[in-house]
Amino acid sequence: EAQVTQNPRYLITVTGKKLTVTCSQNMNHEYMSWYRQDPGLGLRQIYYSMNVEVTDKGDVPEGYKVSRKEKRNFPLILESPSPNQTSLYFCASGGEADTQYFGPGTRLTVL
Amino acid sequence: GENVEQHPSTLSVQEGDSAVIKCTYSDSASNYFPWYKQELGKRPQLIIDIRSNVGEKKDQRIAVTLNKTAKHFSLHITETQPEDSAVYFCAASRVRGSARQLTFGSGTQLTVLP
Numbered sequence: 001e002a003q004v005t006q007n008p009r010y011l012i013t014v015t016g017k018k019l020t021v022t023c024s025q026n027m028n029h030e031y032m033s034w035y036r037q038d039p040g041l042g043l044r045q046i047y048y049s050m051n052v053e054v055t056d057k058g059d060v061p062e063g064y065k066v067s068r069k070e071k072r073n074f075p076l077i078l079e080s081p082s083p084n085q086t087s088l089y090f091c092a093s094g095g096e097a098d099t100q101y102f103g104p105g106t107r108l109t110v111l
Numbered sequence: 112g113e114n115v116e117q118h119p120s121t122l123s124v125q126e127g128d129s130a131v132i133k134c135t136y137s138d139s140a141s142n143y144f145p146w147y148k149q150e151l152g153k154r155p156q157l158i159i160d161i162r163s164n165v166g167e168k169k170d171q172r173i174a175v176t177l178n179k180t181a182k183h184f185s186l187h188i189t190e191t192q193p194e195d196s197a198v199y200f201c202a203a204s205r206v207r208g209s210a211r212q213l214t215f216g217s218g219t220q221l222t223v224l225p
Contacts, residue, residue, distance in 0.1 A: 042217040098143045098204055102154040
């Protein structure tokens, strides 16, 4: 089954404690992206990647890092999380047709 | 960068009526416009999309129109049903450097009243 998976689905952590949210897709898509969703703000792009070892900033990259060492994986790293990074995070992947497929989401709470 | 505005933020309609959600975009280079539906607690899912070389596209009860000159596009849902209740997001996609970037509107909470 073609899908995008994310782990963990829920995470509660404390300020400053490094964390990684994993994202994996099995559709051989070159394009992958991370979004955060906040009430009233829609989905805002954090980082995206056009292919292995190719990443670029989206609209709200501050406080986040990503890596793309393999085509199927695109982890999101928060080196020192802060409360304003409490949000719902979605990973997405897309092929040549521009359509993006979203993962199930990760609800992160930073205390 | 691209700015996408979406209206209304909330919309309530009676079952069987039509619903219309409107979006405007700022970057004339945008040429792909998808619409996503997000049910409560679920991921956004693509329901329909349109490219800039087309003015209208229809899929059963759902249609999207695009006015490139005015830089606005709309989602039309006819004969609404309770299962249409969800948050709907429009988006505009443009090439940025070597990549395509998708910018989303802020969403419309559609409630279909039985």
